[in-house]
Amino acid sequence: MFTLVERLPDETVRLTPLARDDGGILVPGDPTTVASRAFADTVRQRESEATRWVWDDTARWYPQLLDEGVLVERCVDLRLCHAILRASSSTVGSRIHEAPRGPYDGPQAAPVDRTALFVVEPESLPDPLAEFLLQREAVEASPHRGALELLLTAESTGALIAAEMRHRGIPWSVTRHDELLVEALGPRPATGERPTLMNGALSEVRAALNAPELNPDSPTELMRALQRAGLPVASTRQWELKRYEHPAIEPLLRYKKMARLLAANGWGWLDTWVVGGRFRPDYVPAAAATGRWGTSGGGALQLPKAIRGAVVADPDWTLVVADASQLEPRILTALARDPAMARAGAGDLYEGIVASGAVATRAEAKVAMLGAMYGATSGDGGRLMPRLTRAFPRAIAFVEEAARTGERGGVVSTLLGRSSPRPGTDVPPEMAVSVGADGRAWGRFTRNFVVQGTAAEWALCWMGALRRALLARYGSGLSAPHLVFFLHDEVVVHTPAAHAAEVAALVSDAATEAGRLLFGDAPVRFPVTVATVTSYSEAK
DNA sequence: CACTGATGCGCG
DNA sequence: AAAGCGCGCATCAGTG
Incomplete structure (x- = not known):
């Protein structure tokens, strides 16, 4: 059910299978060892057994496998899962919770230049088997096990997608x-x-x-x-x-x-970033405390609108560009189970807020919602807050509560159990100072954390569901539709033109599936706007 | 010279 | 000097 892999000092790879015994306890089996060169073939063979690969850091393992044409369906990224479990309020009392910083708290491995003459694969982080068992112990004892399992799976699948998107690259003219x-x-x-x-x-x-x-x-x-x-x-x-x-x-x-x-x-x-007609950013899952991704090098998440015209599908291919409409306010609606806001979100959410009578124009509705989620105290956002509070008391109470918790120095969590850092730990020093001087700044951070962080979870589930659907329908060959870009609430799929309509439907279905995974049958819709285009600049 | 912090601006 | 969150990157300005 799991296969843990680690690279030993002699550059061989040790594989340890893990399965549950009669009592449901996870037990490591007999390890085997393969030469580094033979590893990709071993993985290829075992993929048919639907095992879940357990490794220290996806960025250390997966690029090489992809280079050798091996796609992995599922994995556990110990470094990413460690960060979640160590901080999570859902693991209080476990050994991993609030453990001192260790080797699994480091940054994602930098990409290796595989065109170099000598490629040195770095040794694994220490004792991944002990780390994995420590993590499983925390998850299985958690009162919120189901949510945590979903979060860890989504996070790890995200790491696979990050490596796959870098591998395929954004088609660039x-x-x-x-x-x-x-x-x-x-x-x-x-x-x-x-x-x-x-x-x-x-x-x-x-x-x-x-x-x-x-x-x-x-x-x-x-x-x-x-x-x-x-x-x-x-x-x-x-x-x-x-x-x-x-x-x-x-x-x-x-x-x-x-x-x-x-x-x-x-x-x-x-000259620096586009090679062979592809831009390959280094995606960094959970670069932000909220779980949002970042990128390192090339500024891929800040592609100005002015140059998006250079993102052009290959001949006879198209780009299916999809973005989740008004994602964060909809996430807040679902988190707070606010029935009035759910009604407003039946169509365009901001028009719905206008129709509710809370504000006069769509522009005001947008500014007011942003103000509520960011903690505006003055300006247009702050001014409109009382009216929003009257119309949507549950949604506003939800973010207010998160803000008050932060102001007290407390910890807040996303729906699935990613928790905010405590003020003064693992945060930039200037933030730590501002908490002492002004707790309200930290309150704005925690207020936004629950919404932005849960939106990031929704997006991970969306992408994960989409990836699974694409693989099931088209496989992983070079002519199969595949994800090429992700930007918080937006995805781009590069697809042969003939499949575009079907892919567009899969993208929408995946959004619905993500909503159901997170919120069950709560009456909140997650509509996506889908455009099939030749160039990225034609979308929106 | 190298490094660090501030400034400014792109994205969601 | 952006009211109000989260980022990354280039460049300048100042320091060691």
Whole structure:
């Protein structure tokens, strides 16, 4: 039922099967050892037995297997599961709960360059068998075992998906990207030079500010020049600059836009990150405390809308782009079991809030909901809070309770049992300070944690269900539809055009399945907007 | 020179 | 100086 693998100092791999005895206790069987080279074939053979692979860190094992054409259906990622179980309020009293930091608390392994002449596979983290048994002990003794099991499975499957998406890569048109850059910036200049359109904007700025030597990339220099020109700015941020009328402002904002595009996703980025028509970000599951993913290198989760046109399906393939509409407010609705908000969410949730009479416009509904989930105290969000509280008392009480717990220094948890860090532990020092100085900041964090974290769980279940459906329907061959991108509440599937309509239906079905997995038959819908497109920029 | 923190901005 | 959460990255500014 489980096969635990570990890489030994002599570079062989030890496989230990684990099964339950008559009393239901998990017992390790006799280990076998294979040469590192033969490992992929061993996994290929045993996949038919539907075992669950147990390993220290998916990023250390799976890329190599994928390179050798082996797809794994299920796994346990000990590092990711450790982080959940150690902090979870659902494991209080177990040995793993609040254990001191150890080797399983480290960061995800960095990707290895497999094109290198010598590829050295790192040794496993120490004693994975003991770690696994410690984890099982905590899960099986938990009063919330079912939820925890689902969370650990979803988290581990997410790690598989992260490696698979990196392996396949996002289909990227270098030609199209270059065209977009030329359109926005002018032809590619020599390295270190500014493109022509940027130089044009810069000349206008310098003339308008009467500062012929101005370096626009230096905030201090820029701020002084603006002040000399009579603009009492306190910073050089766009939102502040926008408030002033001055001939320098428009070209300056235009310059800043271009500078950002060039620095973040210009030709240098293209050279570094797109190889063989594919962009392969290093996804990092649970990079955020809430369980949200991050990426490392390439900024994949911040792909500006301006260059999404470069994401282009292969010939005769298309992209099925889907995003979960108003995910976080719907998650809050389900968590709080708020019947009024569930009614409002029958169609477009924000229109539903308007129809309930709580606010006047869709824009107000959106700002008010964001304010409720983030803890707005002033501005439009804060102003609308009382009206929202009157219309949806249960939903608002739910986030208020999470906020008060945080303000007291307490721990909150997601639906499935991921718990917030305690103030002062495992958090950046400046956050720890702000808790002492101002508990309200921590309250805003815990308020948002329960919603954002449960939304992340929903998204993991969505992707996991979709992956399973795609594998069952199309298999794992090179011409099968496959996930290529994930962005918090949005997925992109790259598929042969002929399957697009069917894939779109599977994506929607998977969203419904995720809702049922988390919330049973609660009357909350999780609609997804699906678009079948050639290029990512055509979606939405 | 290398490193660190602040600034600014992209995404959800 | 963004009201209000979560991130990553490039660049500048200041320090050792």
